[in-house]
Amino acid sequence: MTTAKNQTVARAPAAPTTRSPLTSALLNRRLWLGVLGWTLALVIFFPIFWMIVTGFKTEAEAIADPSLIFSPTLENYAEVQSRAGYAKFALNSVVVAFGSTLLALLIAIPAAYSMAFLPTKRTKGTLLWMLSTKMLPPVGVLVPIYLLFRDTGLLDTRTGLVIVYTLMNLPIVVWMLYTFFKDMPKDILEAGRMDGAGTLQEVIYLLLPLTLPGIASTGLLAVILSWNEAFWSLNLTSSQAAPLTAYIASFSSPEGLFWAKLSAASTMAIAPILIFGWLTQKQMVRGLTFGAVK
Amino acid sequence: MATLELKQITKSFDDTHVIKGVDLEVNDREFVVFVGPSGCGKSTLMRMIAGLESATSGDILIDGARMNEVGPADRGLAMVFQSYALYPHMTVEDNMGFSMRLAGVSKDKRREKVLEAAKILQLEPLLDRKPKALSGGQRQRVAIGRAIVRNPSIFLFDEPLSNLDAALRVQMRIELARLHEELDATMIYVTHDQIEAMTMADKIVVLQSGEVEQVGSPMELYHHPRNRFVAGFIGSPKMNFIDVELVSSDAEGVTIKLPGGETRQVPIDGAAHASGGALELGVRPEHLVLDEQGPMEGRIQVLERLGGQTSLYVQMGDNLLTIMADGDVAYRVNDSVRFGFSSDRAHLFDADGLSLAKLHRHPLAGLRRQDNRAPSDTVDQ
Amino acid sequence: MSAGRVIPAGFFPATFMVTDMNKTRTSGRTIGGLRTLSLQAPAVSLLFLWMIVPLAMTVWFSLQRYNLLMPGMTGFAGLENYEYLFTDPALWSAMGTTLLMVGWVLVITVVGGTLLAVLFQQDFMGRGIARVLAISPFFVMPTVSALVWKNMMMHPANGVLSWVAESLGLPAVDWFSSLPLTSVIIIVAWQWLPFALLILLTAMQSLDEDQVEAARMDGAGPIAIFFFITLPHLKRAISVVIMIEMIFLLTIFAEIFVTTSGGPGLATTNLAYLIYIRALLDFDVGMASAGGVVAIILANIVAIFLVRMVAKNLES
Numbered sequence: 001m002t003t004a005k006n007q008t009v010a011r012a013p014a015a016p017t018t019r020s021p022l023t024s025a026l027l028n029r030r031l032w033l034g035v036l037g038w039t040l041a042l043v044i045f046f047p048i049f050w051m052i053v054t055g056f057k058t059e060a061e062a063i064a065d066p067s068l069i070f071s072p073t074l075e076n077y078a079e080v081q082s083r084a085g086y087a088k089f090a091l092n093s094v095v096v097a098f099g100s101t102l103l104a105l106l107i108a109i110p111a112a113y114s115m116a117f118l119p120t121k122r123t124k125g126t127l128l129w130m131l132s133t134k135m136l137p138p139v140g141v142l143v144p145i146y147l148l149f150r151d152t153g154l155l156d157t158r159t160g161l162v163i164v165y166t167l168m169n170l171p172i173v174v175w176m177l178y179t180f181f182k183d184m185p186k187d188i189l190e191a192g193r194m195d196g197a198g199t200l201q202e203v204i205y206l207l208l209p210l211t212l213p214g215i216a217s218t219g220l221l222a223v224i225l226s227w228n229e230a231f232w233s234l235n236l237t238s239s240q241a242a243p244l245t246a247y248i249a250s251f252s253s254p255e256g257l258f259w260a261k262l263s264a265a266s267t268m269a270i271a272p273i274l275i276f277g278w279l280t281q282k283q284m285v286r287g288l289t290f291g292a293v294k
Numbered sequence: 295m296a297t298l299e300l301k302q303i304t305k306s307f308d309d310t311h312v313i314k315g316v317d318l319e320v321n322d323r324e325f326v327v328f329v330g331p332s333g334c335g336k337s338t339l340m341r342m343i344a345g346l347e348s349a350t351s352g353d354i355l356i357d358g359a360r361m362n363e364v365g366p367a368d369r370g371l372a373m374v375f376q377s378y379a380l381y382p383h384m385t386v387e388d389n390m391g392f393s394m395r396l397a398g399v400s401k402d403k404r405r406e407k408v409l410e411a412a413k414i415l416q417l418e419p420l421l422d423r424k425p426k427a428l429s430g431g432q433r434q435r436v437a438i439g440r441a442i443v444r445n446p447s448i449f450l451f452d453e454p455l456s457n458l459d460a461a462l463r464v465q466m467r468i469e470l471a472r473l474h475e476e477l478d479a480t481m482i483y484v485t486h487d488q489i490e491a492m493t494m495a496d497k498i499v500v501l502q503s504g505e506v507e508q509v510g511s512p513m514e515l516y517h518h519p520r521n522r523f524v525a526g527f528i529g530s531p532k533m534n535f536i537d538v539e540l541v542s543s544d545a546e547g548v549t550i551k552l553p554g555g556e557t558r559q560v561p562i563d564g565a566a567h568a569s570g571g572a573l574e575l576g577v578r579p580e581h582l583v584l585d586e587q588g589p590m591e592g593r594i595q596v597l598e599r600l601g602g603q604t605s606l607y608v609q610m611g612d613n614l615l616t617i618m619a620d621g622d623v624a625y626r627v628n629d630s631v632r633f634g635f636s637s638d639r640a641h642l643f644d645a646d647g648l649s650l651a652k653l654h655r656h657p658l659a660g661l662r663r664q665d666n667r668a669p670s671d672t673v674d675q
Numbered sequence: 676m677s678a679g680r681v682i683p684a685g686f687f688p689a690t691f692m693v694t695d696m697n698k699t700r701t702s703g704r705t706i707g708g709l710r711t712l713s714l715q716a717p718a719v720s721l722l723f724l725w726m727i728v729p730l731a732m733t734v735w736f737s738l739q740r741y742n743l744l745m746p747g748m749t750g751f752a753g754l755e756n757y758e759y760l761f762t763d764p765a766l767w768s769a770m771g772t773t774l775l776m777v778g779w780v781l782v783i784t785v786v787g788g789t790l791l792a793v794l795f796q797q798d799f800m801g802r803g804i805a806r807v808l809a810i811s812p813f814f815v816m817p818t819v820s821a822l823v824w825k826n827m828m829m830h831p832a833n834g835v836l837s838w839v840a841e842s843l844g845l846p847a848v849d850w851f852s853s854l855p856l857t858s859v860i861i862i863v864a865w866q867w868l869p870f871a872l873l874i875l876l877t878a879m880q881s882l883d884e885d886q887v888e889a890a891r892m893d894g895a896g897p898i899a900i901f902f903f904i905t906l907p908h909l910k911r912a913i914s915v916v917i918m919i920e921m922i923f924l925l926t927i928f929a930e931i932f933v934t935t936s937g938g939p940g941l942a943t944t945n946l947a948y949l950i951y952i953r954a955l956l957d958f959d960v961g962m963a964s965a966g967g968v969v970a971i972i973l974a975n976i977v978a979i980f981l982v983r984m985v986a987k988n989l990e991s
Binding site: 030031033034036037038040041042044045046047048050051054063064065066107108110111113114115118124126128130131132133135136137138139140141142143144145146147148167170171174224227228230231234235244245246248249251259262263266269270273274276277278281282284285288289290291292293 | 714715717718719721722725726728729730732733736791794795797798799800801802805806807808809810811812813814815816817818819820822823824826827828832833835838865868869870873874877878911912915916919922925926928929932933946947950951954955960963964966967968970971973974975977978981982984985986988
């Protein structure tokens with residue numbers, strides 16, 4: 001992936017060496033492409049931009065005619081933070097997203113290891129079956145899960161959400177790890193075995209350090225997916241364990257509308273994930289497409 | 295002291311039999327090369343010796359002890375991988391010292407042994423680098439260094455030169471031969487390149503589809519190939535094969551009828567084929583001779599002038615023959631040429647592709663690589 | 676080499692695993708005392724439970740008379756729930772809404788995503804940053820994007836869109852009352868367009884530059900290159916995007932929940948939202964479960980194709 005990119009980057013400057021009409025045509029083309037590309041990118045990004053801007057306005061400015069001229073205020077952030085609720089919801093999000101991700105990684109690493117390095121005839125079938133569990137629409141099993149959670153006291157608990165998110169993300173995590181492990185040269189592990197490494201040492205000294213970037217981006221994808229999940233969180237939690245997705249949804253009542261505060265809260269809710277997403281966009285494609293697109 | 299013995303080794307993956315019963319003896323300090331086309335099972339055979347792959351049946355003996363159930367690290371072997379398989383996140387020093395670190399050797403002792411190996415391979419200035427910052431040849435040397443540090447009784451090399459460019463390959467070939475003398479260790483080397491096999495081996499094992507075709511010294515294989523496959527595989531350019539008919543055979547050899555009708559006698563034992571019939575004549579390009587009076591004739595299709603030599607590709611009937619001729623031959627494409635062959639160097643193969651025995655053994659056929667050295671053994675500069 | 680059953684994603688994919696696991700248990704390889712099976716056991720067994728238990732319960736409930744508001748009325752209902760479901764006009768309206776949503780969002784995201792991917796593959800100033808901005812909406816949680824669009828973009832009085840319309844002298848649109856379905860489609864498409872872009876852009880980078888240059892030598896202009904080189908190269912990635920989006924789009928929920936609550940009337944009630952209404956608002960477990968079974972069957976029809984495609988990829 002990176003090499004392909006490097007190639008194009010390396011190749012580009014080679015073309016316009018002579019100052020000919022062709023060069024200026026090329027520059028012209030680049031200029032127009034740039035204008036078009038940036039315009040579209042800004043249009044797509046605009047709602048996010050507007051949300052961030054609105055978060056720095058007063059409520060009065062927020063509902064006035066759209067304008068970029070205002071004196072920015074941190075009032076909304078202060079107020080959202082000071083509301084006891086926000087911290088609780090944010091903490092719920094952090095605990096649930098990171099807890100489920102850690103748990104998923106713990107369960108998935110041994111499975112992906114054995115699939116990548118000790119494959120049997122069954123491995124392919126198992127992988128595809130895992131993928132197929134992901135195809136089960138959550139709404140199809142909403143009723144039984146809701147009733148099971150009600151009867152076991154997991155409704156509106158972080159534990160309950162952690163369980164659901166772990167299982168929801170497990171297939172993707174196994175798949176992503178599997179493709180990263182698969183990419184690791186087998187020779188290196190064999191060299192390690194020749195050097196006297198047992199399974200555990202092989203994993204600790206060779207596999208984990210070498211696939212750390214892959215494991216990290218897998219983890220980040222799982223965090224992103226859990227953080228943004230809005231079906232189970234809306235249906236399985238209410239006041240105690242609700243994460244930010246559910247908290248933000250509570251702003252939807254048409255009466256108590258506070259756009260500036262909503263914007264500030266939303267900005268805080270999406271900022272970390274937006275950054276995670278930017279950082280891992282490339283590796284994420286593997287997980288999102290089950291390795292079908294690299 | 296390290297000898298290796300394989301007894302009736304087989305390997306099957308599901309229903310495919312990759313190795314079909316291999317017997318082999320490797321003597322102490324011998325340089326043995328496994329050679330064969332890709333897919334012949336040579337790498338699998340080596341991986342079974344290394345313990346990375348388990349044998350389906352048969353025994354692997356090292357110094358007489360059965361090793362089938364012993365783990366790869368405990369067989370007293372070290373392996374150099376085709377891809378070098380260096381640990382990318384460790385420095386050269388840590389790469390070489392990794393086995394000792396796992397074995398719990400103290401840091402000072404580790405450093406001492408790594409330095410020792412680094413000296414042999416001139417790696418000292420590179421010890422703090424990561425593999426990424428090394429050239430192909432340097433990586434190769436680190437991989438060898440990692441093997442040396444383990445002080446193995448047998449070195450295994452899995453196509454170690456195939457990722458290097460041609461010039462570096464020649465240089466590493468020489469370096470490996472030097473290393474073999476210096477370390478006085480048993481070495482097993484896998485390659486698909488018959489030139490590497492010819493230049494480095496004491497003993498070559500030619501494999502095809504999981505079976506040993508022939509075992510012998512390089513000159514033995516060149517002069518006395520057991521069958522058509524070995525004859526075609528060893529030697530470059532490839533041996534020419536020409537359909538001939540057996541006319542008669544006696545104590546002096548076999549008389550054959552060449553395409554075009556002329557007959558020639560070759561010093562080969564034809565007793566088993568006294569009844570006559572179709573045979574195949576094998577002559578290496580370097581043993582086909584341009585000759586106005588020669589018994590065969592063909593038309594030159596392509597002419598490759600290499601300076602010192604010229605390769606002629608000559609169409610004779612359905613066969614395209616290769617003739618290595620002098621660099622200055624005056625022929626041109628489409629010329630018709632007559633040629634013959636030196637009958638001492640000719641090979642005959644029967645319908646099953648097996649060689650007919652030669653009447654005389656080639657004087658160099660028993661030559662071992664060490665025999666190339668002067669007897670005094672002081673030629674090292 | 677027969678890899679057992681190649682496509683384990685039938686309507687009830689899990690059942691295939693059971694037979695498969697028992698048959699080949701003996702072949703687990705041993706390395707360092709750890710059996711392959713024991714390494715995979717936690718992941719496999721947990722997923723198996725996660726899949727089979729709720730699935731079985733859904734199917735079971737769908738055959739029961741079971742309403743939480745009427746505790747007395749229980750018992751086997753046979754296909755009664757399905758009968759009600761299929762004669763309920765709400766189901767057909769919800770199916771239609773689901774199809775419209777999936778269809779339009781797919782068209783917008785795939786066409787738009789392909790064109791954007793081609794554009795963002797070109798070399799221009801600040802391309803990297805422009806790319807990052809364009810894929811950002813995918814990382815925004817659905818409730819936030821729905822609310823931002825509802826309140827700040829599409830609000831009839833104070834939204835940016837109505838301000839733009841006003842500035843251009845056009846009448847302001849009350850998006851959620853006059854064009855409810857269109858509004859939801861716009862929001863969802865805005866979220867998924869970046870997904871298509873991200874995947875297609877990645878796929879684009881594996882396009883062999885030499886191939887493009889060879890085509891150019893053969894006299895192909897930009898449009899010919901797009902149709903004869905780029906598009907065929909992206910075919911596979913596009914079909915992956917379509918299938919993955921379909922699976923997710925079939926059950927859009929949060930965006931509807933936050934913006935229209937399925938209304939006005941049933942205008943934006945899709946299958947997922949209908950099941951939610953039946954289950955958690957009407958407490959009719961049997962009916963909701965029957966809807967769930969329908970949703971599962973729909974998703975599996977798509978899933979079979981996707982799994983088959985991924986399986987093909989695993990082989991190479």
